[in-house]
Amino acid sequence: MKPLSFLQTSSSVLLLLLALARTQVQAQGVDCLTTPSDPSCVSFELPAATIQTDLDSLCTQMPYMPGCSLYKSCQAASKTDQWCTPFSVLADICAVDMPNMGNCKNYVALCGTAANQTSSASRPAVCSKAPMISSFPTxxxxxxxxxxxxxxxxxxxxxxxxxxxxxxxxxxxxxxxxxxxxxxxxxxxxxxxxxxxxxxxxxxxxxxxxxxxxxxxxxxxxxxxxNPPAMRMYFHLGFSDYVLFEKWVPRNQSQYVGTWFALFFLTLFFQTIQTYHNGLEVQWAEENAREFEDIAKSDSSVSLTNSGKGGLSNSILLHWVHIWRQPWTAKEVWQNLIRAVLTFIETTLGYALMLVTMTFNVPLFFAVILGLTVGSVVFSRQRSMTMVKSNTTSGGTGCAGCG
Known part of the structure; x- marks a missing residue:
């Protein structure tokens, strides 16, 4: 009888265990996607594979959704920020933007949409632990x-x-x-x-x-x-500003210092070109004035001795007409080629420096101003000599080559 008694006892224990297991299964068998407010669903979470599948499908269909842009950014850098939580990204897409898409049905069933969500207390905790970003655009x-x-x-x-x-x-x-x-x-x-x-x-x-x-x-x-530079149309400090080109944006102290000195020396170069150009113009004016006088003496159609204010005006016009009638010499062609190149460089640099000052960045603004100031001192002698020559050539009128 002992063996039979042992078997009976074992059967009773087994039946008890099966009953307990059935009770546990029933407790855990609540479909939280159907009844998410059930108390047993408080800790329920969608399987990671399900979330991944839903996100991949949504972003394959409409990759331009803001939530998908965020999802791609989070994946590319393996970010662990709270807003990169896969369930939170799913909320960004499904809570407001696209709740009617097929792959949003799991999220909507569990947490609802922004339009019909009930109290968060009646939803699984994950809905509030990993919510959508506030004011996230559709x-x-x-x-x-x-x-x-x-x-x-x-x-x-x-x-x-x-x-x-x-x-x-x-x-x-x-x-x-x-x-x-x-x-x-x-x-x-x-x-x-x-x-x-x-x-x-x-x-x-x-x-x-x-x-x-x-x-x-x-x-x-x-x-x-x-991180594009902010467009601030007022005097300001800071590193990040466009400097003439889209890619020239100093973003740290060393780049900013390098930019400052580059602009300073660019301004000095502008002053160099300007001074050299002015000097050449005076030199050419002297040479052309001498040549024109020689031509005028042998050409009775050009009068250089008209008197009176009106006579002077007529004389200048006659000089211009006479000059325009003359074919260019090889020397003048060479001079005009040099003049065109220098004017192009000088004008380009001048307007470029003006655009730099229009960034309203205070240190960069003063890099240009200081460059102009230093340049005026460095080239002061050359400019004084140019002015003296100009006055001597024009007979003290300050109009080189006017006759």
């Missing part, structure tokens, strides 16, 4: 804002998002990144209100993430392409 909104900005002003960064074809849902480009670049450059544009709201300082709460330290908001964070 695909259509981000695309419309980028197009509006670039239609109003063709800024650096607009080339990233060509205007969509008529009837297209949105611009097929990185709308979130482009929108951030444009608003970093000119944050006070009306179209940047959404960007400011998304990037505003706020502590993490159950319904939002603090996105202000991301590369989409913070200056100096991320690649240089994500």
């Amino acid at each position: 695909t259509k909104n981000a695309s419309a804002l980028v197009i509006d900005i670039c239609t109003e002003m063709d800024m650096a960064g607009c080339e990233r998002c060509p205007k969509p074809a008529p009837g297209a849902y949105a611009a097929d480009c990185d709308t979130l990144g482009t929108y951030a670049i444009l608003c970093k450059a000119m944050p006070d544009m009306n179209q940047c209100a959404t960007w400011k709201s998304m990037c505003s300082a706020s502590s993490d709460t159950a319904s939002s993430l603090s996105f202000q330290s991301s590369e989409y908001c913070a200056a100096g964070v991320g690649s240089p392409d994500m």
